Amino acid sequence: MANSAQTQELVYLVTGGCGFLGEHVVRMLLQREPRLRELRIFDLHLGPWLEELKTGPVQVTAIQGDVTQAHEVAAAVAGAHVVIHTAGLVDVFGKTSPETIHEVNVQGTQNVIEACVQTGTRFLIYTSSMEVVGPNIKGQPFYRGNENTPYEAVHRHPYPCSKALAERLVLEANGREVLGGLPLVTCALRPTGIYGEGHQIMKDFYHQGLRLGGRLFRAIPASVEHGRVYVGNVAWMHVLVARELEHRAALMGGQVYFCYDNSPYKSYEDFNMEFLGPCGLQLVGTRPLMPYWLLVLLAALNTLLQWLLRPLLLYAPLLNPYTLAVANTTFTVSTDKARRHFGYEPLFSWEESRTRTIRWVQTAEGSA
Ligand SMILES: NC(=O)C1=CN([C@@H]2O[C@H](COP(=O)(O)OP(=O)(O)OC[C@H]3O[C@@H](n4cnc5c(N)ncnc54)[C@H](O)[C@@H]3O)[C@@H](O)[C@H]2O)C=CC1
Numbered sequence: 429m430a431n432s433a434q435t436q437e438l439v440y441l442v443t444g445g446c447g448f449l450g451e452h453v454v455r456m457l458l459q460r461e462p463r464l465r466e467l468r469i470f471d472l473h474l475g476p477w478l479e480e481l482k483t484g485p486v487q488v489t490a491i492q493g494d495v496t497q498a499h500e501v502a503a504a505v506a507g508a509h510v511v512i513h514t515a516g517l518v519d520v521f522g523k524t525s526p527e528t529i530h531e532v533n534v535q536g537t538q539n540v541i542e543a544c545v546q547t548g549t550r551f552l553i554y555t556s557s558m559e560v561v562g563p564n565i566k567g568q569p570f571y572r573g574n575e576n577t578p579y580e581a582v583h584r585h586p587y588p589c590s591k592a593l594a595e596r597l598v599l600e601a602n603g604r605e606v607l608g609g610l611p612l613v614t615c616a617l618r619p620t621g622i623y624g625e626g627h628q629i630m631k632d633f634y635h636q637g638l639r640l641g642g643r644l645f646r647a648i649p650a651s652v653e654h655g656r657v658y659v660g661n662v663a664w665m666h667v668l669v670a671r672e673l674e675h676r677a678a679l680m681g682g683q684v685y686f687c688y689d690n691s692p693y694k695s696y697e698d699f700n701m702e703f704l705g706p707c708g709l710q711l712v713g714t715r716p717l718m719p720y721w722l723l724v725l726l727a728a729l730n731t732l733l734q735w736l737l738r739p740l741l742l743y744a745p746l747l748n749p750y751t752l753a754v755a756n757t758t759f760t761v762s763t764d765k766a767r768r769h770f771g772y773e774p775l776f777s778w779e780e781s782r783t784r785t786i787r788w789v790q791t792a793e794g795s796a
């Protein structure tokens with residue numbers, strides 16, 4: 429791609445391009461990748477907002493498709509220079525079966541890899557997750573760790589298991605020969621908890637607070653740090669990796685990079701209050717209002733209720749044994765690998781990220 433710096437001749441494919449992160453990646457590419465000729469957006473559910481993107485100089489091609497269907501993936505990948513694979517089932521609430529999570533997140537990723545090999549696409553960026561590392565099932569803290577920090581990554585939950593398997597497939601595919609005889613170059617990005625415009629869980633917390641008279645009740649000690657990263661900076665890292673991967677293939681190929689920015693280290697609940705507080709909510713309690721054993725009991729009760737109600741309706745509350753365990757285990761990163769390897773610097777400051785997110789919560793709720 430070296431000779432296309434001045435001309436618009438690149439074709440990118442973003443899988444999951446209508447999702448929370450995917451939409452930001454799509455918009456960031458249109459704003460900040462001048463070499464784009466065509467941007468393909470592949471998703472199971474296409475958003476109506478895509479229509480507004482079709483008026484610009486870049487050809488925007490919306491493709492309704494399923495990553496579990498190899499032929500649909502191959503048709504979408506054929507002719508693309510770069511694939512950014514964000515599509516996945518982000519389910520830690522028991523909404524879908526473990527089999528479905530595996531089929532989408534693992535088999536779907538395998539289908540993307542094979543499509544690149546069979547059609548000659550050389551650059552594949554995979555949206556992995558912090559969950560590939562932890563928190564592990566032993567609840568061991570990962571305190572401001574980096575990509576080389578020793579940590580026993582042991583999982584049981586279908587979601588982290590699927591992300592870990594998919595990431596391994598992507599990294600192992602680095603160097604495979606693609607159609608045309610050149611090597612496939614892959615890398616994986618590991619966001620911590622992404623926040624920002626479009627974050628459904630943030631909206632769920634907001635609605636929960638409204639239902640409780642403007643109050644949320646602390647369940648997790650403030651001392652338990654949880655890594656968070658602004659969606660715009662995650663999108664920017666994807667764009668930057670896609671731009672640099674060819675020229676720095678020897679350094680970046682087969683590598684993993686945590687997604688990070690200058691968002692502060694706080695507990696998950698305290699971090700959310702950076703946005704929900706200015707929207708009128710209050711977090712009650714400087715310490716957890718309930719003993720941990722009671723939270724464990726309530727989480728287990730939610731699992732029982734989910735199972736009992738499943739024939740009638742989907743009951744998927746925020747509190748379940750997995751989300752409680754994850755929220756209650758410190759997991760934060762401190763790294764500069766992305767800066768060292770491809771010159772990444774956050775595009776949005778903490779102040780900008782916070783303001784944009786507050787504005788979104790306010791308008792999203794206002795529109796609702
Ligand atoms: N939300 C977060 O805090 C984090 C997310 N990630 C990863 O980032 C990626 C995007 O996550 P989000 O934007 O939060 O999720 P999301 O659910 O908002 O977006 C996922 C997109 O993938 C699409 N999709 C799902 N199944 C599909 C299939 N079979 N075929 C085609 N498209 C399909 C969905 O329609 C959706 O548009 C995922 O791979 C997730 O594992 C990683 C770390 C943190």
Ligand SMILES: CC(C)[C@@H](O)CC[C@@H](C)[C@H]1CC[C@H]2[C@@H]3[C@H](O)CC4=CC(=O)CC[C@]4(C)[C@H]3CC[C@]12C
Nearest residue numbers: 518520557559620621647696746747751752754755
């Ligand atoms: C009910 C309370 C215990 C409340 O504090 C629960 C919060 C809980 C819903 C979230 C706490 C940590 C979140 C996860 C974390 O950010 C890592 C993630 C990475 C991903 O790839 C997908 C999302 C998630 C699993 C994220 C999901 C929500 C939490 C478990």
